[in-house]
Amino acid sequence: MTVTFREFITEIHGMGFGALFLSAFSGALMVIYRLCTPGKSSPLSKSEQTLFGAYLISMVVLAWGAVLSGAYFVYPWYRAHPPAGVTDLTEYPQRSLMANPSTAGWHDVGMEWKEHVAWFAPIAMTMVAYVVIKYSSQLGRHRQVRNAVVTFFAAALFAAGIAGFFGAMINKHAPVIGGATMKLMGGAK
Numbered sequence: 001m002t003v004t005f006r007e008f009i010t011e012i013h014g015m016g017f018g019a020l021f022l023s024a025f026s027g028a029l030m031v032i033y034r035l036c037t038p039g040k041s042s043p044l045s046k047s048e049q050t051l052f053g054a055y056l057i058s059m060v061v062l063a064w065g066a067v068l069s070g071a072y073f074v075y076p077w078y079r080a081h082p083p084a085g086v087t088d089l090t091e092y093p094q095r096s097l098m099a100n101p102s103t104a105g106w107h108d109v110g111m112e113w114k115e116h117v118a119w120f121a122p123i124a125m126t127m128v129a130y131v132v133i134k135y136s137s138q139l140g141r142h143r144q145v146r147n148a149v150v151t152f153f154a155a156a157l158f159a160a161g162i163a164g165f166f167g168a169m170i171n172k173h174a175p176v177i178g179g180a181t182m183k184l185m186g187g188a189k
Contacts, residue, residue, distance in 0.1 A: 007175070021063050021160055025160075081095070124153070
């Protein structure tokens with residue numbers, strides 16, 4: 001099995017950082033619900049608070065990893081301009097999408113949304129992690145802070161979901177390929 005360096009980095013960006021970040025929301029949702037329902041659930045013990053703090057920090061690292069790897073590695077490859085006279089746009093994903101009217105919308109709407117909305121996820125998740133780590137034992141008593149945490153948590157999920165959906169659909173129609181080839185596995189010859 002061979003894969004190009006660009007494909008490998010794109011997979012790390014989308015399936016490594018992005019998909020793990022989205023998957024982590026289910027676990028965080030349950031603990032945030034427990035923290036934000038005063039009187040209906042038992043408070044977190046000190047060790048549970050520490051463990052959940054580490055969980056939230058890992059979510060923040062995944063979110064920033066997805067956005068930064070997308071912005072500084074994958075996005076420049078996506079936007080690469082073909083040299084004059086090139087007719088095979090396979091290695092130029094943006095131009096490939098824009099060349100076909102049936103796929104131009106994936107760039108016009110999808111990528112434009114993805115490149116801007118995706119930044120909300122790590123910013124919102126950083127705020128959630130900070131507030132929950134600092135004030136977790138007091139969240140049950142402060143309704144406005146609880147509401148802010150839940151709102152920013154939902155915003156991070158929504159932004160990451162939009163970015164992930166558009167990233168997957170764009171990569172389906174115009175994958176980032178090219179560059180050096182790496183052999184990951186060898187088959188029988």
